[in-house]
Amino acid sequence: MSGTRAGRPGAGLAGTALRTCHQAADLPPRQAPDPTPRRPSAPTPRSLALPQDGTLRAALAAATDDRIVYDLDGIEAQYAALLRELPGVGVRFALKACPVDEVLACLAQLGAGCDAASPHEIEQALRAGVPVGLIHYGNTVKSDRNIAEAYRLGVRDFATDSLADVTAIAVHAPGSRVFCRLATSGEGALWGLSRKFGCSPEDAVLVLEAARAAGLTPAGLSVHVGSQQMTSEAWQSALDLLAGVVGTLNGRGILLDHVNLGGGLPALGVLDKRGRPLDPPVDKMFAMIREGVQRLREVSASPLDFLLEPGRHLVADHGAIRAHVSRLTARRQPSGELRHWLYLSCGKFNGLYEMDELQYRLEFPTHTAALPSATPGTPAATVPAVVAGPTCDSDDAYAHEDGLVRVPAAAESGDPVWVFSCGAYATAYMTQGFNGFQPLPYTCVRAGAASPEVPPR
Numbered sequence: 229m230s231g232t233r234a235g236r237p238g239a240g241l242a243g244t245a246l247r248t249c250h251q252a253a254d255l256p257p258r259q260a261p262d263p264t265p266r267r268p269s270a271p272t273p274r275s276l277a278l279p280q281d282g283t284l285r286a287a288l289a290a291a292t293d294d295r296i297v298y299d300l301d302g303i304e305a306q307y308a309a310l311l312r313e314l315p316g317v318g319v320r321f322a323l324k325a326c327p328v329d330e331v332l333a334c335l336a337q338l339g340a341g342c343d344a345a346s347p348h349e350i351e352q353a354l355r356a357g358v359p360v361g362l363i364h365y366g367n368t369v370k371s372d373r374n375i376a377e378a379y380r381l382g383v384r385d386f387a388t389d390s391l392a393d394v395t396a397i398a399v400h401a402p403g404s405r406v407f408c409r410l411a412t413s414g415e416g417a418l419w420g421l422s423r424k425f426g427c428s429p430e431d432a433v434l435v436l437e438a439a440r441a442a443g444l445t446p447a448g449l450s451v452h453v454g455s456q457q458m459t460s461e462a463w464q465s466a467l468d469l470l471a472g473v474v475g476t477l478n479g480r481g482i483l484l485d486h487v488n489l490g491g492g493l494p495a496l497g498v499l500d501k502r503g504r505p506l507d508p509p510v511d512k513m514f515a516m517i518r519e520g521v522q523r524l525r526e527v528s529a530s531p532l533d534f535l536l537e538p539g540r541h542l543v544a545d546h547g548a549i550r551a552h553v554s555r556l557t558a559r560r561q562p563s564g565e566l567r568h569w570l571y572l573s574c575g576k577f578n579g580l581y582e583m584d585e586l587q588y589r590l591e592f593p594t595h596t597a598a599l600p601s602a603t604p605g606t607p608a609a610t611v612p613a614v615v616a617g618p619t620c621d622s623d624d625a626y627a628h629e630d631g632l633v634r635v636p637a638a639a640e641s642g643d644p645v646w647v648f649s650c651g652a653y654a655t656a657y658m659t660q661g662f663n664g665f666q667p668l669p670y671t672c673v674r675a676g677a678a679s680p681e682v683p684p685r
């Protein structure tokens with residue numbers, strides 16, 4: 229990693245860092261009991277062993293200052309589970325989801341490659357031990373200089389979606405292999421990637437014919453069904469689309485050797501904007517992918533291998549943040565309504581970039597008695613609040629409407645807060661100290677061992 233590493237003095241994992249729990253029910257309520265119905269405590273999604281016990285939880289409990297913690301054992305287990313579901317599929321971890329050297333190294337040791345989006349990401353993957361032959365330049369957006377630099381670093385697999393890009397690859401990365409990305413609708417995903425990338429089936433044929441004519445190898449097709457995809461049908465549509473284009477290309481004498489199914493596999497432990505568990509149907513998704521892979525192999529005139537570029541799915545549920553309460557307030561809104569706001573020490577600009585589109589599970593370890601499930605019939609123990617980050621920016625908050633979260637009424641400035649399932653798109657999206665709130669340091673942990681804290685980049 230590059231950049232200044234300005235450590236936080238005094239931040240470290242200590243053996244016993246938990247303060248005595250407040251007995252919230254014993255404390256006088258700060259506010260009048262609120263009539264808002266309690267959100268039922270979220271059930272654990274069927275397919276998920278939430279990493280809320282064991283290694284991650286122990287590391288959060290031991291932290292005496294804010295940080296993000298990655299559980300390497302959990303990430304490895306997630307990778308192994310993915311390969312059990314989709315045997316034989318090659319993984320190119322989407323580095324953007326967690327550009328943390330230790331995470332890349334542990335996945336590389338298991339045989340994963342990387343999907344990189346820039347020469348800097350390629351360099352980081354190489355430093356972490358990813359063999360260059362397993363690094364795919366998956367970004368269709370690249371300048372001549374980016375292409376030449378990637379080629380100089382040894383990369384030979386490039387995603388593309390336009391004639392202009394193919395022409396540039398032929399000049400700056402001669403003889404390389406190209407994958408043409410097909411546009412998908414992005415329907416069913418929290419973040420559809422439908423417009424900026426990908427071309428129509430007709431254009432894909434033209435692009436790969438142009439690649440062949442320019443001395444490149446038209447090696448494959450790729451898709452991305454949108455990030456945090458919530459439907460198995462999205463893969464069905466993508467696989468149908470791919471089957472049609474493979475057939476057309478075969479008719480034009482273009483025989484592919486790979487299909488790249490991109491990212492999109494979901495995190496399992498996050499909540500929607502209203503605080504309901506998302507619970508994506510991952511079993512169905514995997515079944516759909518297995519069936520589609522089989523179908524594509526039957527349709528193709530040449531043997532096909534398959535790649536996936538998961539980002540979120542591998543890391544989201546195995547990263548968590550130890551933050552603290554900045555302040556719990558109650559203010560009258562312009563409508564006259566009294567509303568609680570819980571300001572945390574981290575938010576959209578330092579660890580929770582996706583907080584305006586989803587909610588994370590929060591835990592207040594010094595207020596366990598105030599959890600709704602622990603105190604049925606104790607109305608004053610929790611209050612419904614908008615959860616927000618610390619900056620002077622109104623985007624730095626959970627969605628305001630219908631997004632209220634039950635938080636301990638007795639929460640005080642400095643109380644620790646644990647934020648779960650935020651291991652994806654956290655580190656990379658941290659600003660360089662927006663409003664003076666520094667990016668979080670990170671720690672990688674395994675059962676019984678924590679690596680040294682790494683200060684912000």
Ligand SMILES: Cc1ncc(COP(=O)(O)O)c(C=O)c1O
Pocket residue numbers: 322325343366367421452454455456490491492493537538539540541
């Ligand atoms: C080309 C490409 N591949 C893979 C991914 C990873 O997606 P996800 O985190 O949804 O798995 C992305 C994310 O934007 C991407 O752009």
